[in-house]
């Protein structure tokens with residue numbers, strides 16, 4: 659295997675606000691042959707995630723910023739096409755942070771082998787049984803301490819993490835789920851997958867409707883900002899806020915003020931942040947739990963798939979405009995999975 663391949667590198671750091679046409683640069687690289695202990699991987703799916711916006715800022719975070727000129731970091735799924743590592747053979751399915759590029763060469767010991775069960779889908783390693791599903795499970799059970807009968811409110815509910823969290827909570831005994839998203843189409847979808855109440859945060863009467871909700875036991879926060887502030891005002895005693903993400907802030911010029919934080923004290927409640935990567939010891943348990951729900955017909959995963967490396971930047975932009983349903987990936991393989999399964 660030799661020849662050229664495409665990769666997307668960070669060209670310049672965006673100022674506060676959305677990425678621009680100059681943020682990334684598409685370039686070609688020469689396929690590097692694997693050395694001793696190395697493998698060559700042909701990438702089949704690359705991930706598109708809100709957190710990528712944060713990786714472009716030169717600030718302290720849970721991972722170092724992507725460097726100018728470096729291939730854009732992204733978790734990815736691919737197949738080994740050449741191996742000089744005895745633990746891998748041609749055709750093995752592998753997962754790791756291969757980045758926004760068509761081929762990756764590196765040490766076999768740095769990557770994970772994946773097996774798709776019979777009747778399963780490779781793409782689920784990117785979503786349902788990947789970091790998305792793990793985030794929803796860890797968020798609800800490890801951080802949110804989900805209990806029978808809880809009223810669970812989930813923002814960003816039609817997205818990757820949100821759709822899995824919505825279905826887990828809806829399947830939990832006696833729980834009620836209020837799911838929040840940004841379009842009528844998404845609300846219809848959320849009702850179909852089990853949400854008891856749905857709210858569009860773009861509606862003019864959203865705040866009024868939110869205040870009419872019964873009080874909240876668990877708030878799964880994917881968006882931060884004004885919706886977080888509303889949720890803080892609606893807590894039941896001993897409520898748990900799962901600080902999963904704050905997409906409303908990632909492109910914002912300045913942060914949204916939070917006025918209602920004192921309710922954490924008066925309602926004896928907690929708000930806890932987490933990074934899913936720290937909970938790898940729970941992934942097996944989480945995967946088994948999710949697989950059981952799938953088997954029982956209580957959980958399905960939806961994917962938003964675009965094709966070709968050239969679509970990565972546009973697809974990342976679209977995510978911030980809410981154009982995705984479920985987990986967003988870019989497919990690099992002919993005949994891969996389609997959107998809206």
Ligand SMILES: NC(=O)c1ccc[n+]([C@@H]2O[C@H](COP(=O)([O-])OP(=O)(O)OC[C@H]3O[C@@H](n4cnc5c(N)ncnc54)[C@H](OP(=O)(O)O)[C@@H]3O)[C@@H](O)[C@H]2O)c1
Nearest residue numbers: 817818819839840880881902903904905906932933934980
């Ligand atoms: N803590 C962790 O370890 C961890 C791991 C994975 C993800 N996350 C976080 O979890 C959140 C969801 O990630 P995801 O991968 O599942 O993304 P996603 O929900 O699939 O996509 C983002 C969605 O956010 C919504 N959105 C965009 N701008 C918004 C705004 N200003 N206000 C409210 N909603 C907005 C859009 O849907 P609408 O059409 O509804 O607006 C969009 O579809 C993100 O904050 C991410 O950073 C955290």
